[in-house]
């Protein structure tokens with residue numbers, strides 16, 4: 001019974017993954033503009049990182065977030081980035097930038113935009129490779 005409840009909680013919490021088309025192309029295009037003006041100076045035009053600043057694309061970046069929810073990544077950005085002015089950007093703008101980060105990591109786009117709501121972001125799991133269903 002306890003295992004069942006645990007499995008159900010897990011299922012309800014993270015029933016989608018970044019492979020399920022969780023952002024739209026139009027949103028990622030908006031996010032690219034936001035990224036270029038607020039993030040690229042440190043993380044680089046192509047998100048590859050620069051000096052002490054880590055990349056936001058690639059296996060090393062994804063490994064660090066494997067199994068966590070998009071809300072964890074979103075909150076990291078919302079609370080601490082841009083590093084020279086934390087919290088300067090609104091939730092909508094950060095959701096757009098997160099969509100751009102997902103598209104840059106070659107996750108598929110879908111019909112709907114990525115919501116800036118924590119409850120929605122919490123349900124989406126970060127996976128470097130699609131899980132076998």
Ligand code: HEC
Nearest residue numbers: 038039042052053054061064076077080081082083084097
């Ligand atoms: C002034 C330089 C600077 C700017 C501008 C900046 N960052 Fe960062 N960022 C850093 C540094 C340095 C780190 C590593 C330390 C840390 O994790 O806080 C980092 C870490 C991160 C991480 C965690 C990376 C990981 O591998 O876990 C994310 C995500 C991130 N930044 C996103 C953004 C986004 C999105 C923006 C634009 C809204 C942005 N950053 C703007 C310097 C910057």
